Amino acid sequence: MQLINNIPVWGDPLLEAVEQMKTALQYDAFAGCLMADHHIGYSVPVGGVIAYENKICVNGVGFDIACGNKAVRVDADPNYLISNIYRTMNEVQKNISFGVGRKNKEKVEHPLFDDPLWEEIPLLRSLKSKAYEQLGTVGSGNHYVDLFIDELNRVWIGVHFGSRGLGHSICTHFIKEGGGKDGVHAAPVIFDENSDLGQQYLKCMELAGKYAYAGRDWVCERVAKILRASIQEEIHNHHNFAWKENHFGKDLWVVRKGATPAFPNQKGFVGGSMGDISVILEGKDTEEAQKGLYSTVHGAGRQMGRIQAKGKVCRRTGKVLKEGLVNKQAHEDWMTKAQVELRGGGLDESPFAYKRIEHVLNSHNGSIRILHTLKPIGVCMASENEFDPYKD
Template structure:
C-alpha cells in the first residue's frame, strides 16, 4: 500500500469524480469497475474511496457517495446502521483474571449468530427504556410488509449477529481495558433494505441505468419519503442495539470483577453503513457511507482490524477532501469462500494465539489473513484521522 502523502488519487476513467485513498493497483478490478459505474450516475456529485475498499453487493464497501437530490439504497447496503461502539474502563491488564469464564458470561448475556433474547432485558437497569419504547412505538409506521417481524426485531435488539460482527476486550498502550463491539440492524434492517432496493429497481427513472443495482430514489417522491422514514428508523435501531449490548457487556464485566471499584468513560457509538444529509462543497447533499465513518474535526471513532489484530481509536481531522470521512475497518482482501478454502482451524488458532476466542472451523472465514493490514490502512489515511491509541485484542466473541 502506497504512502499516504500520495493520496488522494483520481480513479482513471471516472472523470475525476472518484478520489481514492488507495492505489488502483491495490484494489481488485471488480471494485474499480463498481466505482466507475457509480461515477456515471447523473445524480452523483462525487465519490470518495477509503483505503479499506473492496467489492460489495450493489455498491463498493469503503465508498462515500455524495448525491444531489437522490440516494441509492444499495450504496448504504443491507445492514443499515451497522457500526461500532467502544468504552474505556478503569480496569488494568494486571487485574485481568479468568478470561475464559468472562467470555462464557458475555456469550450468555448477549445472544450471537441467529440467536435472540427470549425476552428483552430490563432496560430500566441501563436507562434505555424511554428510547427503546419510542423506537418500537414507531414500528407500525414502517413498511407494512415488515409488521410481522416486530417480535423478532424486539428479540434481536441488543444481539450480535454473525460474520464480521464481534464483542471484544482490548488493551491500550497504557494497559487500560476497553470494551469494543461491532454490529448492525439485524434481520429487520436487511428486510427493510431488500424491500426498498426492490422498489427502487422498479421505478421508471432507473430503467436503462448503467447498473440496476444502483437504482436510486429521488427527493420529493413518496418512495424517497418512505425509504428515508424506514432508513432513519433502522439506523436508530442499530445504534440502540449497540448501546444495549455495551450495557450488557459492561454488566458482565462488573459482575466478573466483583469487588473492583469500576468506572467507565463516555462511550463512542458510530455508524459506518448509513445516510446523512450534509453540506459538501457548499451544497446540501445526501451522503451515503458504506463501510466508512464520518471523521469530522474532533469526531472520535473506532476503526477495528480483523479478529485478533486489534483496533484503532481515532479522532477525525475534518478533511473536506474525503467528504469528512475515513475507513470503517481493515477491509477484506479475500472472500469468505476463498478464506475457508485456503485456511484451516489450525491456521486460525495460530493467528489468534494468546487471545481468548473461538478457534473452530465455523469462524475460519474471519481469520486475520483474510483482511488487509489494519496498520497500513491507518497509515494511508493520516490526513483524515489522528490516531488516539491502538488497542490490542485479548478476548473476542464471534457469532
C-alpha cells in the first residue's frame, strides 16, 4: 500500500483512477481509498471505497446496486462432476437466464415482494413487475455462474451479478432527481441522509440489496439442484453498496464500488477471470486493514477495456472497424490449458483482458488471508457481443 495525495492505494496505481478519486473526495467525503483492482468508473472509481459523514453518494454505489458474489460449497462428487462437466454446463446454460433484459424462465415466488416499500415509494411501484420477472437472471458482461474444485477436492458454485434492471432504474432516477448527469467524469450526486431524497434513496438501495441477495440465492440453489447436491457452506457479499459503519471514531456511510467488505474474520468470495483461480478469503485486524476501511478487491480488475480487448465490428456489414488486442487463438489455448468447460463469454472477458488475480491479492497481504483456492472447471456467461446496461 502507498499513499498518493494522502489516498491509500493498493496495487499498481492507475493515475486516471487516482485523479478521479482525488476529485470525488472533494465532494463532502470524509475518507477514500483504492483497492488493487481499481480502474476508472462513473464519477467514482471501480475498486474505490469512499466514506461520508451523514451523506450518501448515489453514483458512488453505482448503477448495479448490490452487485456481488456468492459462493456455496456443495456435497457433489468432484470426480463425477469432472467426468460429466460437458452435460452439466449445458444444463446450467439451459436453466439459468443469461443475457440482456431477460426474464427468468421459471416463476420465482419470494417474500421480498411482500415488502410494503413496493407500494410506499412510487418509483418502486413502477418497477415491481419488471423486478419480479427478472429475479434470478444473471445478465451479461462480467456476470457469471462458475463451478470450482478447491485444494481439498471439494465442489463450489460461484455466482456474480446484482440487482439487474431494478438497481439500474433506481440509480438513474436519483441521479436525475439530484440534478446530476450520467458519465465517467460527471460530478458525484450526494444527498444528506436525512433529506427526503436521501431517505428515499437509502430505502430503495436497501430493497435492491435484498433483491440481489434473493437472486443470487435462487441461482445457487438452482445450480445445486442440477448437481443433485446439498449446500454445505455459504459465503455472500455485496460489492456495490453502502453500509453505515464506525471508522476512526465516527459513524460513516461507507460506499464500496467494486470492493468487498473484509472486516476481521469476515469471509468473502473473490473471482478471477474465466481462466484463473478464484478465492475464499477473510479479513485481518491490522492497521493496514483499517486504512482500507476494512475492504478488499472484488475481482482481478481489467487491464484493458472491452473494445480494446475484442475490437469493433460493424454489426450491419461485418466489417472489422478496429482490431482487438486479444488474439482468439491465444485465448482458446489458455482456456484449453486451464481445462475449463466454457459456455458463452467473449474476448472482452478473456483472461488476457484481466490482471492476474494472484498479483492483485498479494497487494492486500497485510489486510486479508486466503482460506481456499478455487480452480474453475465450468464457466457460464452470456453469449459474445451482448451489451448489458445493468452490469457494473
